[in-house]
Amino acid sequence: MIEVCELTKRYGRHTAVDTLSFQVRPGRVTGFLGPNGAGKSTTMRMMLGLDRPTSGDVRIDGLPYRRLREPLHTVGALLDARSVHGNRTARAHLGWLARSNRIPQRRVREVIDLTGLGSAADKRAGTFSLGMSQRLGIAAALLGDPAVLLLDEPVNGLDPEGIVWIRRLMKDLAAEGRTILVSSHLMSETALTVDHLIVIGRGRLLADTGLTDFLDRHTRPCVRVRSPEPARLRAVLTDAGIRVDDGADGSLVATGAGVERIGELIAAHGVTVHEVTRQPASLEEAFMRLTGESVAYRSGEQQR
């Protein structure tokens, strides 16, 4: 359990994180979303005691991070995957990290196998691709078998196979009752993994909600209709106050009414249709709409 309470971080006059409060609960994957520069990484650094909050605090299982004695047993974190000395091998990097928290060296071999580092484990980290660096970062996060995992943009640079792997890993870890917080600036990709969403923009909380609630609230239902008489269909729908846009391959996309209502209208007017399909709600669009204001507000302003 992570508790963020009235957290604020200012750099001079720029406020990166603004009285942010939320909780991350165990047993589910929580997505931490926001556009680039929204304050996600700053918040995560404060969770790890790396940056000092201007005010407010973060507690992990009731304790501030700096009070944890051997924190890798409690919290595993992937921040910047490139934060590894380039001249050290992956195995040596995990080795010193394990020693610092009295984790047996056997566990180093385990996480190397678990993350598929394999033969790269004895190569210098400076030669790694971004994908391999991410795997090393995830290996480091899992080293202490922690109950809390903080992953900052973990899919960055991973190949499709790696992306599928990390998604399954996060779900499995959450199913074991762990607390997983994963940040991303991409909504669509996050939706495949997370159960709960925390959305921030300009350092402020915009949403703290379940994924399905989020979809219900922020996406409008959309129905695709294909008809040999599109002009009549358009007229019928428009007359009923439904917005109609042109879809792909000559179909029409109706926004603002469910599939039932549209079916009834079609039947009532005797329009021939070949297809009536409920369209999946566009997550990216919902996300953009929610964060749009905070992004627009910020453009032109210097980002950290």
Place this chain on the structure above:
Amino acid sequence: MNTAFSRAVLASEWTKIRTVRSTTWNLALTFVLSAGLGTLVALSLRANIDRAVNFDPAFAGLYSLTLGQLGLVVFGVLLVGSEYSSGTIRTSLAAVPRRGVFFSGKVLAGALVALVVAAATVIVTFVVAQTALGPYRTTMGADGVPARLGGACVYLTLICVFSMGVATMLRSSAVSLGILLPLLFLGSQGLGNVPALKSVLQYLPDQAGLVLMHLTGPQDDPRFGHGYGPWGALMILLAWTAASLLGGYLTLCRRDA
């Protein structure tokens, strides 16, 4: 307890030291510069023995250490500076969030390595230099020599620790070396002999090191004499080291990583 010490952290910092190549290079540099230059100094003294004033055979085995310290200074700086340049510092502080525990482990690991390398370098340099002196040589057991060799080991270790403290304050290898190299080398090789500056510069760490190793020339000669003796020199070195460690510790506690 923020200032406690942890053996696990010491072991972890030792692992960091021995798993990068720069460690080997810097420590080899210390050794090769000291022993190599020591031999050259000895050969040169031997060839010009007729013109030598105040001939001091031990000088041949100690003077080159003032250049050899370069390797230990770079070693100390990189130990800390590479954490910042690579971003490892964030991983380190996430693993060991208590700044005092992290810092004490790192400094102690660096100091122990420096002490071992310093002792080996001092002894080998002395032996090869004395061999090169041939008939004019002295021995390790000769009057005053053990204290000077011990002083050399202490000086080299403290200067490495001092460098670690400076690098922690400045959080950058390049900036730290930019300040330390002139500070440690200009003083003794150049400005230290300008009379007007000497009253101040004699308290710089490298000058204290020279006094500790008795390399300053006859103390009764006003051109060479310092306002303090070997024990004073040790106190001055300890004060510099303590100040740099305190500065490093406070920086580590206060700044965001």
